[in-house]
Amino acid sequence: MFGYRTIVLANPKDLKDLFSPKVDSPFLRRIPPFKGIKALGMESDGLLFNNDVPKWKNNRKYFSQSLSPPSFIKLSAIYTNQACEELVGYWNDLKQNEIVKLDEWFRSFTSDMMGLVVSGIKENSMQLTNDKRIKPKYSLKSKENEEEKEHEITSGERYRNLRSEYSDALGFLVFVPPFLWNFPIIKPKVEHYKNVLKELGNFELELIEKRKNTMKQRQPGINSDNSSGKIRDDFLTMLIKSTENEMSTEDADVIKQNIREMFGAGIATTTSTLCAIVHCLAKHPEVEKRMVDELFQVLGPDRDVRVEDFDQLKFTEAIINETIRLNPVVPLVHRYSTDTELEIAGHRFPPNTIFGINLAHIQRNPKYFPNPEKFDPDRFYTGDWKKRSPQYAFSPFGHGMRSCPGKHFAMAEIKAILANIYRKFTFKLAYPNKPLPWRYTVVNEIGTFEVYVVPREKSILSNSAA
């Protein structure tokens, strides 16, 4: 990894220490310090690449606390329903036999949805995806086109563009070695990304200050919009509340980085998982039918999804698990040891060793998952799968102190999206023989994935006609 020796482990019985839930575990760091990570302000802020263990612990506490209050979870379901309503509206207007890029729709959907969940800023990503579909030349990036000059960029769109450039910066600064940063063709790009970081930081600071002022003036209480006299209960409000009185000058940095990571860790992972689910279901219509039956049974044809429904969608959950078993968006999870020598898997390793845990390999091992290449959600539906497989054989969200803090949020969100869209539509693969277009960046990400979106009534009619 990045020129460092990495010890790759693929046997669940060797993972106990690496996945330890202890606060003093020697595996609380993920990767070694990189200059690129430092330039992005992630070396001692946020969670993903934070190497400063005491600071990481604080951030982790704020991040997790902000994701867990019942009011936040309840509102997340409401925001997901709102975003789904917009998506369904656009998809109802699709032409018959129009091929759509599902990865783009899901990326813009999750981006808008995260915008609502994080701070309420309307990012218009789905609207833009829809406009591009109708007017192919429309693009916010180039300013050449007359049509674009008429479109005044909103602050939500500006925010989304800055964040998108921030993700590009993440890929670039982490993967391009620092000794190249001063080369004439590379230097302008590095300077550009530094400006993006500055502008994004200013934008976020303004957002935080505005919210703090609103919080001083308004009444606390559950509220999903800005119209009433109450404070909007979203991730930003939760973060401000959880950091208040505990941190002083640093709190804005903590909030900024946690918000960035909510978007950074939440969008690509959810988008790719959703595309993979659609792909698996299109290949297994009998499984899709069982899921749709469950959705209609629990929710009826039109009702919005509520938090209480999530536990009842057991077969839907089994489909999500089976999809991420075969398609883990984080196929290799890392741990970076402390500066003492350690024994792992019966071998002694020097201080500061990188370990890679090969989830993709473990989750396809026939010892733990018989007939592993088969897409079979019943593995997770019938009986107690946890008893049948050894600990750590299924770890799509990692384990231990650095496991994914967004796990429950992601599962709820994916269930809510499936429940909303599969009661209205089904999907046919535009190119049934093409495998899923994975590309590895910081995580496993889906590339262009083309499908037909078919309204469910029509598909039922055509199935019964056949």
Ligand code: HEM
């Ligand atoms: C299908 C969706 C997702 C999958 C499969 C996934 C998977 C993972 C995995 C495997 C890790 C590394 C765990 C480890 O090292 O043990 C991780 C870390 C992380 N994830 Fe997720 N994730 C998903 C969605 C999300 C969402 C929606 C959020 C935000 C709400 C999120 C936030 C994070 C953060 C902040 C970390 C770093 C935690 C730390 O270092 O302390 N993830 N995720």
